[in-house]
Amino acid sequence: MYRTHNCGELRNENIGQTVVLSGWVQKIRNLGGMTFVDIRDRYGISQLVFDDKNQNLCDKARELGREYVIKIQGKVIERSNKNSKMPTGDIEIIVEELTVLNKSEIPPFTIEENTDGGDELRMKYRYLDLRRDSVKKNLILRHKMAHEVRNYLDENNFIEIETPILIKSTPEGARDFVVPSRMNKGEFYALPQSPQVFKQLLMISGFDRYYQIVKCFRDEDLRADRQPEFTQIDCEMSFAEQEDILNMFEGLAKHLFKNIKGVDFNDEFLRMTWADAMKYYGSDKPDLRFEMKFVDLSEIVKGNNFKIFDEAEYVGAICAESCASYSRKQLDALTDFVRRPQVGAKGLVYVKYNEDGTFKSSVDKFYSQEDLKKWADAFSAKPGDLLLILSGNRNETLTSLGQLRLEMANRLNLINNNKFAPLWVVDFPLFEWNEEAKRYTAMHHPFTSPKEEDIDMLDTNPGDVRANAYDLVINGVEIGGGSIRIHDNDVQQKMFKLLGFSKEAADSQFGFLMNAFKYGAPPHGGAAFGLDRWVALFSGLESIRDVIAFPKNNAGRDVMIDSPSIISDEQLKELNLKVTKEPS
RNA sequence: GGUCUGGUAGUUCAGUUGGUUAGAAUAUCGGCCUGUCACGCCGAGGGUCGCGAGUUCGAGUCUCGUCCAGACCGCCA
Secondary structure (H helix, E strand, C coil), X not given: CCCCCCCCCCCHHHCCCEEXXXXXXXXXXXXXXXXXXXXXXXXXXXXXXXXXXXXXXHHHHHCCCCCCEEEEEEEEEECCCCCCCCCCCCEEEEEEEEEEEECCCCCCCCCCCCCCCCHHHHHHCHHHHCCCHHHHHHHHHHHHHHHHHHHHHHHCCCEECCCCCCECCCCXXXXXXXXXXXXXXXXXXXCCCXXXXXXXXXXXXXXXXXXXXXXXXCCCCCECCEXXXXXXXXXXXXXXXXXXXXXXXXXXHHHHHHHHHCCCCCCCCEEEEHHHHHHHHCCCCCCXXXXXXXXXXXXXXXXXXXXXXXXXXXXXXXXXXXXXXXXXXXXHHHHHHXXXXXXXXXXXXXXXXXXXXXXXXXXXXXXXXXXXXXXXXXXXXXXXXXXXXEEECHHHHHHHHHHHHHHHHXXXXXXXXXXXXXXXXXXXXXXXXXXXXXXXEEXXXXXXXXCHHHCCHHHHCHHHCEECEEXXXXXXXXXXXXXXXXXXXXXXXXXXXHCCCCHHXXXXXXXXHHHHHCCCCCXXXXXXXXXXXXXXXXXXXXXXXXXXXCCCCCCCCECCCCECCCCCHHHHHHCCCXXXXXXC
């Protein structure tokens, strides 16, 4: 027998018992006469004592090294020196028998809460990093969340159904990962970017309410919150309107908040149209943990011969409270920030509302104190506040201002990390203009239905058509989203046409779905949520890598197993493939 | 594809205008130590300064190239 207890559970009530523990050597403290060894497993750490009354055993203990796997038998006793920092700190185990189950080489970094290892090294030895409590606890949280998702959806009659991983490449959306087919030479499978079409087919099959916690794959460049393979909570419902779906998944979110974070949301989540989100926050995923709403100054700044504003399509600003005392250096830093290519603004105009009620701005040449007072009043600004103004093309300026808003919130420490601000962003546009391809692309995906009242505009101005699409946003993170699907073949055909598919292309890519629609497709819609992001949000982490057991780096490499890798000539031949460029 | 930051002991880092034998902490190893829990004290070993060119009397330090890692832009319905 390897163990009667785990290393985290022994307490006062176990005193006097003889126990068997197995685990890893965390730390050895050799005091000469006696030796303490901390033994660790997934559940915790217990202290072992070796007394030199048993010289043999004591000598053996001193030969142990970090991360040796050992089994001990001993007696639980009360500590004379208790350690209140450890859950097992009231007791210790006097060892009677010690077995080394496996030795360990010296690990390349310390397996402790504050490890001395850098990211790169810890990635290479991920299996060792996962022994650390701070990493391990993320995976445990992930398990709990997945479990609660299943509980909630099961209670609501959802059925978990698996869909294929080897599917077909489609032109819309992200780049596909492809898999060559040996039996069908020259042909390729693709890995799913999401189980989108399959879940719609399941609705046609009558499965009413489907879900799946499933891997999705997208071959695009990565970020801290993007992995080439990631996990979605994928859901679909039949006979459901947008309202039904929002309520169902708001319920899921509240269930997770309550059962995982112990946070109760009694009120309905805020709902904001996409247009308002852009207008007031310059983002389709606004962080509402703080306000700092935009004010549109386009009208009131015009007509003073300040060319930049007069010619701008849009002039908007935020009000940074109590920042009128900003120095020239600080304002220059903000100007540099907005002028970075990533933000893209051309310049920044400021107005200081001084404590004495006067105004000082970078455009004093063009505007009087009364003019500037009007601007400040548009914000209900107080003396001591600072207005930061951007101007230019409407959409780009809104986006830049959105980034400035986040930057100011960070500088001013306005973001409360213990607060959760969820909202639904609704009424997304159906299409997005793609300048490169000179055509519309689906903002969500090609099966998203347009708003009933906007259908007429499909022919006249598709860019203004709103979709029955929605995103769940929490703290500025897009946690998930979905849409009501098109279940009418005519509308679907029109959609394909607007997206630039020929009839033939649509048939060859999605013919199976169009066919299925002919046999009685129920009205349906759904949503998908990014499990990785949700777990990261709940654990307070910026990067989703820390909530994935074996993540890939920013070049899509797994530095532990060293993938991707080349394959043998035999494999290539079998697959009928030829590599034309040697890997560098 | 682009921009930026970094790469020095097992590890995390410092290293001045370019100038003697490249340091600290920690880890490791040895010695001492019976109540430690970041144990303590004494001592030791440990370096292709990512790699390759170049400038120079002399390069960890400057220049160019290259590789690796990270953040971001493009991209990601």
